[in-house]
Amino acid sequence: xxxxxxxxxxxxxxxxxxxxxxxxxxxxxxxxxEHHVILVPLDGRPPCRQFVIDAGRIGGTEVVTPPxxxxxxxxxxxxxxxxxxxxLEEMAKGQTEAIFLSVxxxxxxxxxxxxxxxxxxxxxxxxxxxxxxxxxANPAVPIYAFSILPRLTPQDTIDGYDERRDIMAYSRLxxxxxxxxxxxxxxxxxxxxxxxPASLARYLAHFEExxxxxxxxxxxxxDGTITRLVLGQDDGEEYGxxxxxxxxxxxxxxxxxxxxxxxxxxxxxxxxxxxLLAAWHNETxxxxxxxxxxxxxxxxxxxxxxxxxxxxxxxxxxxxxxAGGTPAASPEEADFTLLVSTNDSxxxxxxxxxxxxxxxxxxxxxxQPTALVDLSKHFDSAETVxxxxxxxxxxVNRLLAYAGWNTTxxxxxxxxxxxxxxxxxxxxxxxxxxxxxxxxAQVRFLENRILEDYFYLKEDIDTIxxxxxxxxxxxxxxxxxxxxxxxxNLMLRTSMTRHLLVYKNTAAFRAPFPVDAPSGTIYLQLHxxxxxxxxxxxxxxxxxxxxxxFFSRIS
Numbered sequence: 085x086x087x088x089x090x091x092x093x094x095x096x097x098x099x100x101x102x103x104x105x106x107x108x109x110x111x112x113x114x115x116x117x118e119h120h121v122i123l124v125p126l127d128g129r130p131p132c133r134q135f136v137i138d139a140g141r142i143g144g145t146e147v148v149t150p151p152x153x154x155x156x157x158x159x160x161x162x163x164x165x166x167x168x169x170x171x172l173e174e175m176a177k178g179q180t181e182a183i184f185l186s187v188x189x190x191x192x193x194x195x196x197x198x199x200x201x202x203x204x205x206x207x208x209x210x211x212x213x214x215x216x217x218x219x220x221a222n223p224a225v226p227i228y229a230f231s232i233l234p235r236l237t238p239q240d241t242i243d244g245y246d247e248r249r250d251i252m253a254y255s256r257l258x259x260x261x262x263x264x265x266x267x268x269x270x271x272x273x274x275x276x277x278x279x280x281p282a283s284l285a286r287y288l289a290h291f292e293e294x295x296x297x298x299x300x301x302x303x304x305x306x307d308g309t310i311t312r313l314v315l316g317q318d319d320g321e322e323y324g325x326x327x328x329x330x331x332x333x334x335x336x337x338x339x340x341x342x343x344x345x346x347x348x349x350x351x352x353x354x355x356x357x358x359x360l361l362a363a364w365h366n367e368t369x370x371x372x373x374x375x376x377x378x379x380x381x382x383x384x385x386x387x388x389x390x391x392x393x394x395x396x397x398x399x400x401x402x403x404x405x406x407a408g409g410t411p412a413a414s415p416e417e418a419d420f421t422l423l424v425s426t427n428d429s430x431x432x433x434x435x436x437x438x439x440x441x442x443x444x445x446x447x448x449x450x451x452q453p454t455a456l457v458d459l460s461k462h463f464d465s466a467e468t469v470x471x472x473x474x475x476x477x478x479x480v481n482r483l484l485a486y487a488g489w490n491t492t493x494x495x496x497x498x499x500x501x502x503x504x505x506x507x508x509x510x511x512x513x514x515x516x517x518x519x520x521x522x523x524x525a526q527v528r529f530l531e532n533r534i535l536e537d538y539f540y541l542k543e544d545i546d547t548i549x550x551x552x553x554x555x556x557x558x559x560x561x562x563x564x565x566x567x568x569x570x571x572x573n574l575m576l577r578t579s580m581t582r583h584l585l586v587y588k589n590t591a592a593f594r595a596p597f598p599v600d601a602p603s604g605t606i607y608l609q610l611h612x613x614x615x616x617x618x619x620x621x622x623x624x625x626x627x628x629x630x631x632x633x634f635f636s637r638i639s
Contacts, residue, residue: 108636113524119145127194161193187231226311259323320393352493362501371508376418380425428461455485465542479595488537519601607638
């Protein structure tokens with residue numbers, strides 16, 4: 085233990101000396117709030133709720149969410165009736181410019197409950213009556229609603245490993261058949277015969293109910309009750325019954341003559357509220373970004389990453405359009421560049437990490453703002469670009485955005501939204517203090533993503549899961565935090581604090597970064613950063629993370 089603590093203590097002492105001597109003048113940036121919106125999130129997890137609140141600050145927007153007592157918590161659904169009452173009361177204050185509503189939260193009480201629960205006809209009718217009431221009471225306030233298509237994985241109420249495996253295999257074959265591809269008819273019939281009829285009926289009924297719900301939501305958009313509707317496909321695959329529903333809904337949208345601006349079908353779930361916030365902010369400020377996309381290797385555009393139903397290139401273009409942007413043909417005509425890395429050690433793409441570092445260095449040298457999406461096929465740090473950037477001393481706080489969340493859609497949606505919010509906000513800055521506050525909110529969100537998406541999800545989660553399993557936990561996705569909350573969080577904080585101690589003393593972290601201000605270019609530097617973190621739900625899949633960066637002004 086002493087051998088471990090001595091180098092850490094020495095590094096800590098050096099850290100304290102360095103942090104007491106920032107290169108410039110310490111400042112306390114002040115954030116300004118110009119907009120006020122309401123969010124009813126998909127669920128209470130940080131990506132669905134806290135990310136939107138934090139990103140709203142980049143756009144000078146206060147994002148108001150329901151009180152915690154009304155919100156879902158893991159398998160416990162939210163209070164749908166209480167949430168609707170709260171929303172009407174909040175709207176009566178007359179401050180809100182836009183409403184972002186999760187249908188799954190308002191009807192079922194959150195995403196996890198929506199995956200399992202069947203809504204009664206009366207509950208569905210109450211939901212639609214509420215939409216009409218909300219719009220009638222606030223006709224000038226746009227309603228942005230989003231609803232999630234069921235994933236291929238069977239409901240948890242369908243139990244048994246073999247039964248679930250057979251249903252998924254059956255769903256994939258039916259999906260291939262619906263796409264016009266040849267399938268083994270005997271295998272398909274044999275799988276169907278093995279599945280208990282009641283389980284298969286429950287699985288198929290889930291898609292039928294969801295399709296009927298979404299058609300009615302499309303109708304509400306057609307008649308103007310809902311301003312914009314986004315339908316998200318959760319944890320998709322290339323072939324499966326979920327895709328049959330998706331293409332049927334696309335046909336229904338086309339039959340009604342609705343545009344992407346009215347109804348948009350996207351791949352993903354957690355990031356949709358953030359994408360909608362960015363789209364609304366772009367529209368409010370008149371910002372229509374042109375985005376040039378770079379990829380880490382020639383095969384990246386067509387590579388299908390885990391949990392995705394489409395190749396990376398299609399998902400990238402989709403997320404750009406959802407935010408209100410268009411792809412640019414060249415960097416010169418673009419507002420910013422999006423570098424998408426999809427490394428896969430099985431495909432011999434790791435050479436491209438160095439190429440990505442070079443591309444980013446070239447972009448920065450040219451004054452070309454760039455966001456980085458840092459994906460890994462095996463969720464492995466060895467497949468990511470960030471450690472190469474840190475080793476090279478690349479000024480990471482000059483990145484327009486960083487995201488490496490486990491699914492391509494989540495990471496793309498998050499990075500594009502952050503980049504758009506920052507770039508669109510630059511046009512509204514009226515003084516240097518506002519510019520510095522905007523930059524501080526931007527860097528805070530950026531560092532949150534670096535710490536969680538890389539240091540936690542690519543470094544620490546496997547170590548923590550291993551320790552939990554050694555202690556007797558078979559399923560780290562369902563922990564008993566009532567008994568072991570302190571221990572689990574102590575492991576998290578200890579490991580992440582060690583990472584932060586080293587990271588915040590790298591040249592990459594401490595490099596000055598420019599801020600566009602009315603008086604000209606200002607340079608800021610991070611001279612320290614603190615972080616608070618914990619497990620928001622009784623599982624290790626995500627963490628609650630908030631950083632407090634400390635800034636110095638260099639010039």
